[in-house]
Amino acid sequence: MVKKIEFESYKEMPIRPMTLGSMMWNLTGSWRNVRPLYDFKTSPCILGCPTNENIQRYIYLVTEGRYEEAWKTIIESNPMPAVTGRVCFHPCMTKCTRKDYDEAVDINAIERSLGDMGLENGGWMEKSKAVKKEKVAVAGSGPAGLSCAFYLARQGYPVTLFERDKALGGVLRWGIPEYRLSNELLDRVIKQILDSGPVEVKAGVSVGTDVSMDQLEKKYDAVFLGLGLMSSRGLGMDGEDEDGIEPGLDFLRKVNSGERVDPGAKVVVVGGGNTAMDVARCALRAGSEVTVAYRRTRNEMPAIAEEIEEAEKEGVAFHFLAAPKELVRRGGKLVRVIFQKMELGEPDDSGRRRPVPVEGETIEMEVDRLFTAIGEQADLEGIESTVETDWDLIKTSDETGATSNPKIFAGGDVVTGAASVVEAIAAGRKAAERIGRMFAGEPEPEVEEPKTVGIEDMNTDYFTRSKRNLVPRISASEAKTGFSEIKTGYTREQLASEAERCFSCGVCNFCDNCWVYCPDVAIARHEDEYEFLYDYCKGCLICVFECPCNAISIREEGK
Amino acid sequence: MKAPRIPMEELMGSGHLACQGCGATQAMRFALKALGPKTALTIPACCWAVIDGSFPHSCIELPIFHTAFETAAVVAAGIKVGLEMRGDSETTVMAWAGDGGTYDIGLQALSGVAERNDDIIYVCYDNEAYMNTGIQRSSSTPVGAWTTTTPVDNYKKEPKKNMIDIMAAHSIPYIATCSVAWPEDVIAKFRKAKEIKGTRYIHIFTPCPTGWKFAPELSIQMARRAVTSHVFPVLEITEHGQKIEVWKDFEPTSVRDYFKPQGRFKHLTDEEIEGLERDVEQKWRRLLAKEKMMASIPGME
Known part of the structure; x- marks a missing residue:
């Protein structure tokens, strides 16, 4: 502690008035009635992400060129x-604060660049060993099963992964066309996950039939069911099993396994979700003229907006407010479909407006093949007796995937119905964590409502308006001629420039503002953090106001 | 963490006596970071004569000569010559005065130094009134402002004196204005000044929460809004007063936004504010026209 210099008599004083010491003895912190404190919030994007990737953190690390750490940050909550x-349908970007300023940060494109770097740099993935004795069976190798297996293995639990197909990946392999996700890339992702820890694979084994649930429950300490949805829902129309009608998923499976397909000259796809888009675009690539018929309007389509736009650009036609009513065959061959014209009525449970028929109005279309893509259903043969189900889905009590059977957990589409890859990944991870806590005898943690921020909390003086860096892509005319990947990914420069657009909502990104502007030199700048020197902070709160990210809060003294 | 935006070295310490949110204190901290330890200061009567600390203490780890109100420039020039005679040509000597000590009381000494082109940096940290003596008007106080000597029913009617033109008329080698809201710019200008010989004049805009009656956390916001509303142009004048470069690369904001948080402008009516907004815009246009005109003189392109 620096002491104040005091003179007993004039004889001790210097001949001329001069400085003998600093002012550090003067603890100006006593002037303060409110104190600033570093108080990081949760960025809205993180709350928007079903698996709560620490998006702010990894984008910050990208701005520093610390790619390995950035990738590892993602891997904490998403192995792929x-x-x-x-x-991904990137709900994070819908929450991005920047959308209220100019355009949301392209988090999805940043994630892809990092994901690709993680595949190129095999050494980034840490290896885990089987250090625990409890064994877990994971049924299904789609996103939920892979994620669950990965996070169990990382905790040291040996996992056996069952897949009823010969090849792993589930819906990622047979449900998503090559131009969005190539099998070659998927193989590398799966290999990286499997190589990282104690995961044994049993492919070609169907849980519930080839191996019974009883056997699994006996042999393993816990079972995770990530079975997905295996078959297309029917239209419920007369003549649906005859010529010309094909489930969209079957068609996708053929296309994705490299089988030659010939859907015919005129194709109609019934449905408005991502499967409908995938089927339509694959049929287009097989040379057909394709129309998507949907019973609501474009606004209600559940497909990713970008997928719809791309399909349209490639030449897929859309027919809204139309539901198939009658199939017309000539000589046993489908020739026409009569559609009932619909209009939008009151909102239903999903909040979307319910389509209702306009009496007496129909549309006819010449059709060689009609693909159904109005939803998928699970196949719970040999499973429904062991866990409680709800319609054809497995019932869980919460998001950690606990079922009516204490040893059995479930997650992904088989629980939620057709949802998304990222939700399945989240479900797999949360179940893995829950299973780990169960084995360790730990209680379920209490979840606090996270504090977050919005555009009104940011100091936008520090941001200049900028356009999103567009992801390079091949042209629609080139795309529709084959199955090459449409988006080619950011260059390093684009990656850096897009990462710089992040507002770092609620979290310090070391911009130095607090430290630079402090009139009282009352903030210490350390290697990885700043520290308030409350002995000297006078409580002017410039740091709070000038923090672009709202990472500093205020507390009244004495409270 | 990334590399620091401004030098880590601190020549100004904590424990000083500035009010909460003091802009003049930030200005000193940035200036010393730019100039480094081989610097000596003269400080006349002004806020900084107090901020610095009480005898025998100082929050600045450099030699300071506390001068009489009117003599900061000339004492600095004397110190510089003295150092030169002792063989020290390295030390930068800086006179650090407020707007009262620059615009009013110290103007003759500054003018003399500038005319002789004595080798010092003269800094005016401008908080637009005599703040430490109790907020009395100076010739830097802007038109429309309340001070204790220009009370609300008789607020200041005269425009702020154009100190920059006065200094430019002295044909000194370097003149710059800057605002504490842009520390990198402040530091760059002090570094540039340090390398130039002769009289260098730097004018820093330093908001005063106490005298302008605004919440201290808005100090930097005011320093920023003054610039983006064109109230305080950031510029450089080089080539002995012959070349002006005005900083224009920002999104303009309204004068009203700048006035609003400040109690010293609270009494102004909408019409009065509109009138002042027109004045500010006219001055800004004149400045840009001058910049262009000066650049178009043959030999100055």
């Missing part, structure tokens, strides 16, 4: 950023 970076 190269996949989600391509196929």
